[in-house]
Amino acid sequence: MNNSPTHTQDNKVHSFHIPVMGIGFTIDSATRVAPYGIDTVASMLDDELMERLRKKLCSIHNQPYEEIDRNDDDCRARRTTAYLNLLKFIVEKRFDELINSPESVEKYFSLLPPDSELDRRYKEFRQTNPTQELTRQWLKDNLSLGSIDVNIMTKLDKINYLNGERLPSEHNDAHSALRGFANSDLESSIVLSAGMNPSLYGYIQNFSDFFPDEKGYIRKKVTIKVSDYRSAIIQGKFLAKKGIWVSEYRMESGLNCGGHAFATDGFLMGPILEKFKQNREELYQTVFSILQEALAEKKLPVPESLPMRITAQGGVGTADEHNFLLEYYQLDSVGWGSPFLLVPEVTNVDEFTLQKLIEAKEKELYLSNISPLGVQFNNLRGNSKEIEQEERIKSGKPGSPCYKKNLALNVDRSGNNICSGSNTYQAAKIKELDSKNLSPEEYSAEYRKIVEKACICVGLGTSALLVNGLDTSVEGDGVSVCPGPNLAYFSKEMSLREMSDHIYGRTDVISRTDRPHMFINELRMYLDELRQKFESCVSSENPLQGKSIQSFSQNMMEGIEYYAGLVKNMKGRFNILKSQFEIELENAKQSILAILKELEKMRMVLVVI
Structure with missing residues (x-):
């Protein structure tokens, strides 16, 4: 791979990373995979969950534990710092144990990609018949740890109060989590997702670890998760003006992903990645020149260059897709998320949920409206939180007690934070609904919109409690889970070794033969979205929606043309899929044209394609 500043591996030994999943599914995954050189991301949303896990992990690893109470000063940030420092300790401890265990060393190398330079050098070293002590030293000097990265959803930045008085913005939820990471001993990345939060982004510059030194080393790096190139360059420039360098732009499919789905305006993954590929140098030079000026103005070291990574995730499922993304789009890493929910060795998934995930097919994996954020949310039918929720609705007591208030972003008439998934909020909304004198059909539809909102800030963390044998009497045992649609094609429990072998093409764990290419799968999802x-446009007869559909359709059509050209020009790689691509692309094109024709009949927009 090109070793210019815009292409860097940063001593990475793997070409995949494990993204954040839910709140608790990957919250301690670093302790299991970082010793083997694999990067993973933990959610920083739930400080109560982190504190309870810290107590359990301290007990397991014989570390002193001093509780940080929820009423203590700056508890959210302090809990975050303490938890992350403990993760670092455990990872380093397990790495020390690894290099002293021939079996663990063998596992480390067995997980590496087939063309691993590290594996080649180790084999050469072994041919010198080194002593055990020399071998341990070589391993210590040459093996890389995976990065213990953390995630903050930037919009989950609830304002907090003390004795009825609004606290300064640095005590907002996301600000406090950021401060907790900044004050930790980690040398890793913070992954900022869900769009730009100017206040939070500006707050980063208060911490020296985010600035580069004279040699360009940054102790705490910034990664931003983006849906397109435009978002990347806007956010990159904004942060650069503060003296903050974006070390990684992580592009995620808008629909073919897990968790919340932030659909683009019809822009498809392939064309988006092509734009990153074609404009990579422009992105680097534009943002870096702004950064240099900002650092000079702050009288901080101005390095000659800085590394920049571009990565992607969302729907990848085969070694061929993995390698194609790396090679053709020149990516530095590819994220594999949902399939790792079937790897108990890596993620916190309780037995009931694991079995449901193994059995899930396309119909069980769907985009829902259950999130209190008002954003589409990937969901699994029949999950235990959904069962719990439906039982509450049937009993006439919809909604959940709001214990954690992580998603309490609404404000009630008294000025208190409240979540739309809470029983208090839903009871108030149902009371309002009762006074509207609606028809039975209208009432039923509006009622469902109210009660379908779920308490996911609890449900997405409960599995970590169950797996670790912690008390759930307050939260309940209901587990929310947010797999991407790609999980439908993975149907068995796997080990880390099996998953690694699948990613690198040493084996194939997918038994189904009807899985479409990831680009086709995403295209189908965007067609459903259209x-x-x-x-919605037909039912509302809103001309503005018609114009939105025209724009969405045009962007999809351009994506279809891009894929048609890609298949034509990449005959060797796409030869097996050529007929499938051609049929799917033509069907999608005709479906879009049919929709536009209907719009034209309605005389809502004039469409010319």
């Missing part, structure tokens, strides 16, 4: 937009 149909929903059209149905």
Whole structure:
């Protein structure tokens, strides 16, 4: 791979990373995979969960534990710092144990990609018949740890109060989590997702670890998760003006992903990655020149260059797709998320949820409206939190007690934070609904919109409690889970070794033969999204929606043309998939044209394609 500043591996030994999943599914995954050189991301949303896990982990690893109470000063930040420092300790401890265990060393190398330079050098070293002490020293000097990265959803930045008085913005939820990471001993990355939060972004410059030294080393790096190139350059420039360098732009499919789905305006993954590929140097030079000026103005070291990574995730499922993304789009890493929910060795998934995930097919994995954020949310039908929620609805007591208030972003009439998934909020909304004198059909539809909101800030963390044998009497045993649609094609429990072998093409764990290419799968999802937009437009007869559909359709059509050209020009790699691509692309094109024709009949927009 090119070793210019815009292409760097930063001593990475793997070409995949494990993204954040939910709140608790990957919250301690670093302790299991970082010793083997694999990067993973932990959610920093739930400080109560972190504190309870810290107590358990301290007991397991014989570390002193001093509780940080929820009423203590700056508890959210302090809990975050303490938890992350403990993760670092455990990872380093397990790495020391690894290099002293021939079996663990063998596992480390067995997980590496087939063309691993590290593996080649180790084999050469072994041919010198080194002593055990020399071998341990070589391993210590040459093996790399995976990065213990953390995630903050930037919009989950709830304002907090003390004795009825609003606290300064640095005590907002996301600000406090950021401060907790900044004050920790970690040398890793913070992954900022869900869009730009100017206040939070500006707050980063208060911490020296985010600035580069004279040699360009940054102790705490910034990664931003983006849906397109435009978002990347806007956010990169904004942060650069503060003297903060974006070390990684992580592109995620808008729909073919897990968790919340932030659909683009019809822009497809392939064309988006092509734009990153074509404009990589422009992105680097534009943002870096702004950064240099900002650092000079702050009288801070101005390095000659800085590394920049571009990575992607969302729907990848085969070694061929993995390698194609790396090679053709020149990516530095590819994220594999949902399939790792079937790897108990890596993620916190309780037995009931694991079995449901193994059995899940396309119909069980769907985009829902359960999130209190008002954003589409990937969901699994029949999960235990959904069962719990439906039982509450049937008993006439919809909603959940709001213990944690992590998503309490609404404000009630008294000025208190409240979540739309809470029983208090839903009871108030149902009371309002009762006074509207609606028809039974209208009432039923509006009632469902109220009660479908779920307490996911608890449900997405409960599995970590269950797996670790911690008390759930307050939260309940209901588990929310947010797998991407790609999970439908993975149908068995796997080990880390099996998953690694699948990613690198040493084996194939997918038994189904009907899995479409990841680009086709995403195209189908965007086509469904377009149909929903059209149905909404028909029912509302809103001309503005018609114009939105026209723009969405045009962007999809351009994506279809891009894929047609890609298949034509990449005959060797796409030869097996050529007929599938051609049929799917033509069907999608005709479906879009049919929708636009219907719009034209309605005389809502004039469409010319």
